[in-house]
Amino acid sequence: xxxxxxxxxxxxxxxxQPGLGRGPGARGAPVxxxxxxxxxxxxxxxxxxxxxxxxxxxWSLPLPVAELxxxxxxxxxxxxxxxxxxxPRGARTQHGLTLARLRGQGRAxxxxxxxxxxxxxxxxxxxxxxxxxxPQLSAAACSxxx
Numbered sequence: 815x816x817x818x819x820x821x822x823x824x825x826x827x828x829x830x831q832p833g834l835g836r837g838p839g840a841r842g843a844p845v846x847x848x849x850x851x852x853x854x855x856x857x858x859x860x861x862x863x864x865x866x867x868x869x870x871x872x873w874s875l876p877l878p879v880a881e882l883x884x885x886x887x888x889x890x891x892x893x894x895x896x897x898x899x900x901x902p903r904g905a906r907t908q909h910g911l912t913l914a915r916l917r918g919q920g921r922a923x924x925x926x927x928x929x930x931x932x933x934x935x936x937x938x939x940x941x942x943x944x945x946x947x948x949p950q951l952s953a954a955a956c957s958x959x960x
Contacts, residue, residue, distance in 0.1 A: 844868065844871050844872065844873055844874075845871070845872040845874045845895060868898075868899045868900070869899050869900060869901075870897060870898070870899040870901050870928035870956050870957065870958050871897070871898070871899050871928075871956055872895055872896075872897060872954075872955065872956050873895065873896055873897070873898050874893055874894070875893070875894050876891050876892070876893055877891065877892060877893075877894045878890070878891050879892060879940075882894070882948075882951075884948070886938075886940055886946055887940060887941040887942075888938055888939065888941055888946070889941065890938040890939055890940075893936075893952070894951070894952055895952040895954070896930075896952070896953050897928045897929055897930050897956035898928055899928045899956075900928070901925065901926035901927060901928050901958030902926070902958065903925050903926065926958040926959060927958065927959055928956055928957075928958055929956065929957065929958075929959050930953035930954070930956055931955045931956060931959075932953070932954040933953060934951070934952050934953075934954040935948060935950065936948045936951040936952055
């Protein structure tokens with residue numbers, strides 16, 4: 815009986831979390847103070863174009879656990895956060911200055927990358943009613959590097 819009560823309480827708490835619904839707007843969206851309200855999946859191309867056109871920032875996407883591709887069986891949806899966007903080519907470090915010079919000479923390729931600077935763990939209830947904790951699954955902060 816206690817297990818049923820714990821499960822019921824867990825499901826209630828999860829249902830109250832914002833952003834876990836599946837309604838219009840479940841596309842990846844920049845994280846700005848509150849959880850996205852999510853749902854129907856847009857075309858990847860549209861999301862990618864929007865992300866690359868904006869400055870480097872943290873984006874959020876509600877994802878069913880099965881779509882993480884990590885082999886977990888669960889009907890839960892988690893908020894997956896990632897970094898995307900453009901980075902200025904301006905050099906802020908000695909490394910950046912040297913890299914910009916080498917790129918100008920054609921001796922180095924690429925540019926600054928939008929990447930996570932911190933990560934956060936994500937937890938969910940699997941199909942066997944066991945909590946699973948995935949360390950460092952989602953980005954928590956982003957910055958341009960390289």
